[in-house]
Amino acid sequence: MAAIIIGVPLAIYGALPANHMAHDSHYGTLFEASDTTTLNRWHATVLIVLIIGLVIDVMKPATLGFVLPGLRGEYDIEKSTAAYLPFVALTGTTVGSFLWGWLADVYGRRSTILLSTILFVSTSICGAMPAFQWNLLMCFLMGCSAGGMLPVVYTLLAEIMPPRHRSWVLVLVGGIGLVGGYLAASGAAYLLEPTYGWRALWLQGSPTGLLLLALARWIPESPRFLLEQGRTDELKQMEMRFGIARRRPVEVPADAAVAAQRHGKLTAALVITALAWSFVNFGLLLWLPADLEARGFSASVASSIIAKSTLLALPTIAIGALLYSRWSSKKTLVLTTLLTLAGLGGAILPAQTLALEPVLITVITLLVVGTNGLIAVLLPYTAENYPLGIRGRATGVVAGASKVGGVAVQSFALAGLIPTLGGAALALIGPVALSAGLVAYAGRETRGRSLRELEAG
Template identity: 50%
Template sequence: MSAVMAGVLLHLPMFLMGRMTHYRLSGMPIDGEMIAGMGAIVIGIAIAAYGLLPSNISKQLAASQKIVVSPPEDAPLTRAHWALMAVLVVALVIDIMKPASLGFTIPGMVSEYGVSKATASLVPFAALTGTVVGSILWGIIADVYGRKASILLSAVMFVGTSICGAMPSLYWNIGMCFMMGAAAGGMLPVTYALLAEMMPSKHRGWALVLVGGLGAVSGYFAASGFSALLQPTFGWRILWLLNLPTGLSLVLLGALIPESAKFLLARGRRDEARKVMERFGSEARSTTHAEETALLKGPSAALSGRAFLGKLVALCLAAICYGLINFGLLLWLPADLVAKGYSTELSSRLLAESALIAFPTIFVVAFAYSRWSAKWSVAGAIAVTFAGLLGVLRLELTSNGSPVLPVALLIVGTNALIAMLLPYTAESFPLRIRGRTTGLVAACSKAGGVFAQLLAILALVPALALVALLITIPTIASLALVTWFGKETRGRDLRDLDPNGHVFAATGV
């Protein structure tokens, strides 16, 4: 970590050189200090990876198959649970804040580099593409190497990408933006996977949704707040340099993030595993010969079958719809409303007020998800989103009526959907593939945005009526698949939802 911080600090002189020109660095050459800093960052990340990730992973995975850790399904909430929730909210704020900050940097980039908005849009496009890659990659790493290790390594890489704030070239910014997205994209799926495994079943539902909802809302507020507070003085680049303190804060809070007890036992760190289990109420034991035989069949059972594929496709489709709406339809809607004769003030106020309405829905959604039904709450959010799409479609085809209701339905529906989608995914798949399945769904939520941004860059955005019509197709398909293949997870022991749930349901000593 020291090498990464040193590498970032070596870039600060370049940033400070621009203080007389409002921190405009375009055209300045990359000096020797910056090159040395880049090298230090690469070396620091490599050292961190070597220290966090085990080298004899195949042996450890074989050992872990002989260990069964009973999750803390019946344990009461303790200070450790609340601390974990707080830290993971911070992780999600960091994950959401940086992509949300991109919109505030575009005007500054257009002005400084003298490029069109379409060219500047390559920056958010690269960032979203990075989050897609990062969500998938870090989900796999979390399943293989452990949840805590992947979160901390992601944070270290995130700190390194803060040097984007000192890059004098637009294309260096685009490249570093991709790396930033790849680093930040790993926090989202791993956070949900870890929280699902550590929370007792009777508290798991509301905790997952509340942490996700508060992280998302706080991330957007943090992005807009830091932009309003710092950008007038330090320019758009300061929003990148914030990666240093925010990422560092997560690394320092890493002491409050527990590692999987099963992972620790496989590495022979029994004392650490015992402490984690005591804090969170888990138990562990060795498997019997019959259970080992069942476990050998587990991966094939978990990774095949119509139920598995149907459920995964349903959640991926819902995630893609969210991305298309959030990063496409809702971004294009204000200009469309103005073109139809609505005032700019009305269209801007409409989105802001709808977003404000969506904030308290987080608590309503958390209550419904944990007290009523996880499955039908997700289906309900998809249905509300579908109703909003139909409202937009009607508005576009008839050119009359108020846009308030359809826009409010879209924003409320998509906010509720994204608050529940990853928690429901984390609860719906077995522990050994939970990271990668949650990562895949998280990637799909950004993939829709990548496609929407690509259309904008190529100036190929179709008429909004056609956009709404096309998005309704995967939306109704995801609703049908969730209804058919979705499982109720509310209050259930995660071990019962595993294809080999009978193996994990046994208690240990």
């Protein structure tokens, strides 16, 4: 533990480049693959590595639920005290989203992923902490490391993928990473916890993090950052591998003036959408099992209803990627928000109507489909809408907003304020409807468009 305190700052210092990016550089997105570039083995390798990174990243906070029962028993603490662990961890992920998004714009995308991974490996030591209070500290730092991977990955992928493949790749990679992380967490709990106890679920962060560090050699850096660092050899290498080269500026698109006028409204729309999603996901869906049991369903029946709804919602990511890349990025985001709104509307139906299992499954399916689809397209859409110099920070802000609901919900739980399903849905209908309207008004179509075109004017 003492070595970690000394080693982490030294490792971070060593990973930082000599010079950081200029915030106000006039280059813009001049380096980009052409629209005719085909996906090759280098693209596939990067996608596999980043998916593994996201799975490892999501796996850490997803493990919280599996850790809590054993942790409570060993430390002999009450449920109310143990509830501080997810609260602190989610607070860390919120802080991490803002922090790493900013660092990605200052020190580069690849360096930021490495820094996050180094911290991720070091915080696995929370599996050896002798006291609960030390676990709280390490869980906060773990949350900080885990919170930044997703927005930085989206930002990097947006900059290295050919325009015609960018949309579906971003949605699919993010969706697979999220689902894979939760599956990996549950699988690890099934395999490790019965034999090795809850601490093994934290300690596994060390080998998995070291695996990601070993694979980092295949993660490229942002072309613009390489240019500002004078790393011309690596730029030439990226042209050979990814088809990325200096492109001429494009003409100002027809919607540039309207997009500039509505830019502030779009930022508000994306932040409100992220906040609304976080309250639905971390609040309403988290409280759903308890609410079903309060309505008279047994625990097994409640679990069965949720499982059936989740199975119906499984194809969401693939369908979302298809709609996002073939139909419309903006309309897909609005559609998934409206599906979430429809689920909320169903949740406030009279109790006797919701007591019918087919109705209840339909309502829960709408909520699961809507929320899964919404988060799968929200961050890719954000990454595509902001210029290069602030893309990491903007995506980090929206990612951070998507965690705020989790922190608030845990605060409510600590205070003993857990609303009913109908009460939570009623409170969230307004913000979700507002977010759909704002995106429909201020959003810009990004499907298949060059980032140079989206930044022009």
